[in-house]
Amino acid sequence: MASNTLNLDLSKKDPVTDGNDTFNIQTMLNDNWDKIDEAVGQLQYDIQNIDISPASLTQAGIVQLSNAVNSTSETMASTLKAVKTAYDAAAAAQLTANAANTTATAAKQAGNERKAELVAALVAKGIAATTSETWAQLLDKVTSLIKATGNAIADDLLSGKTASNNNGPITGTMPNRSGSNSAAGWADGVTTVGRLFLRPQAGYWDGTKFTYADDNNYIATNFAKDVTVFGLRRALERMITVEKQAFADAITGKGIAASIGDSNIVLAQKIGQIVTGKKFATGTTLPTNGFVIVTGLTFVPKIVLFRANFADGSKSVGMCAHKDVVGEVLGAVSGYTSDGLMGSNPTFTNNGFTTSVFYNKSGSVSWLALEW
Structure with a gap:
């Protein structure tokens, strides 16, 4: 392929x-x-069409020759003539340098002797030093010969840090408490209104952390309502001793034994044990398709009394009873004019009742429902 x-x-x-x-x-x-x-x-x-640029420090290119020996150009190259001129000048300078070097050698020897004397003085003062160190290094060590002053002690200096006083070097022992919260003791029995005394642990504090004291009774439920203590506020009502005693006395007066030692929950339960009067409810209802229908009661009705004012002018009264009253559900009528019997065919629920209106009469029906 x-x-x-x-x-x-x-x-x-x-x-x-x-x-x-x-x-x-x-x-x-x-x-x-x-x-x-x-x-x-x-x-x-x-x-x-190749275009070669002049040479520079960063790219190759065409280079121009120069005889100058004092040029600072970075784009031209020296000729042999320029090199010869520079060499002759360097040779003359070498002669001068050799003479100066002889003088410097003598001065260096004298300087070495003085350096040895300085090193010996430093070592005698307890400062490590050698002649191989520079003069600048030795002079820095001379400054350490200044005798320390001051009255700081180890407890005043952070643990691990070093310093010196009139008596010599010291190493700090002060605990560094920076970076962590720490428990503190509190002054039991020291009383000043509106103030809590805390005694932090010894050491250095940088101001970014807290010292604290624990007390299991420092909770909002131990405060009176709407009282704020060190930023903690009680928002709910709290029953004080006098109020609790009054509740206990009232419950006992209703035949249920109660005392101030009962918890609030127990007192509430005992209030629920108090027997009160029978519940009842009244109302006026318009019949619906021949029935009076009532719902939404807070108790189970057992006996219901009726009074009807019908639109045709006739009237009627009646009653009906739950089976818990007489053993079966009953409805009865009395004292009526014309037709339109009330209370027949009753039914009961946990929160209401239903009964019929004979002949589907229209008009308002007032009722009274009772517990048994």
């Missing part, structure tokens, strides 16, 4: 895969020569 070269895309014939297939003069020969000719022409054009 024919392929192409990588750079000029020249067509190639593969003798292995193409076998004896016909050689295409146009694509395999003429087109290839055209591609070569075009590439060579482009190369000649590019070479003729």
Whole structure:
């Protein structure tokens, strides 16, 4: 199968895969020569138009020669003449330097002797020093010879830190309390209205953490209502001793034994044990499709009395009773004018009742429902 070269895309014939297939003069020969000719022409054009920039410290390029020996140019190169001039000047300077070096050697020897004397003085004062150290290093050590002053002691210095006083070096023992909260003792029996005394642990405090004291009785439920103590506020009502005694006495007066020692929950339970009068409810209702229907009572009605004023002028009274009263559900009527009997066919629920109005009379019905 024919392929192409990588750079000029020249067509190639593969003798292995193409076998004896016909050689295409146009694509395999003429087109290839055209591609070569075009590439060579482009190369000649590019070479003729190359623009080489002057050389610099950051790129290669054309370099100009110079005979100057005092130039600071970074784009020109020195000639041999310039190098010779510079060499002659350097040789003359070397002679001068050699003479100066002889003088300096003598001075250095004297300086070494003085350095040795200074090192000996430092060592005698307990300061480690050697002649291999620089003069600057030795002078820094001289400053440490100043005798310490002051009256600080180890307790005044943070633990692990070192300093000195009139008596010599000291190492601090003061605990560092920075970075953590810490429990504190509180002054039991020390009384000042509106103030709580805390005694923090000894040590250094950086002002970012807290010292505290624990007391299990410091809870909002131990405060009077709406009283705030050190930022903790009681929002709910709290029964004081006198009030609790009054509740206990009132409950006992209703026949249920109670005392101030009972918890509030127990007192509430005992209030629920107090027997009160029977519940009742009254109302006026318009019949619906021949029935009086009442719901939403807070008790189970057992006896219901009725009084009806019908739209046609007739009147009626009646009653009905739950089976718990007489053993079965009963309805009775009395004292009525004309027709329209009340109280028949009653039914009872946990919060209401239903009874019929004979002949589907219209008008208002007043009722009284009672517990049994």
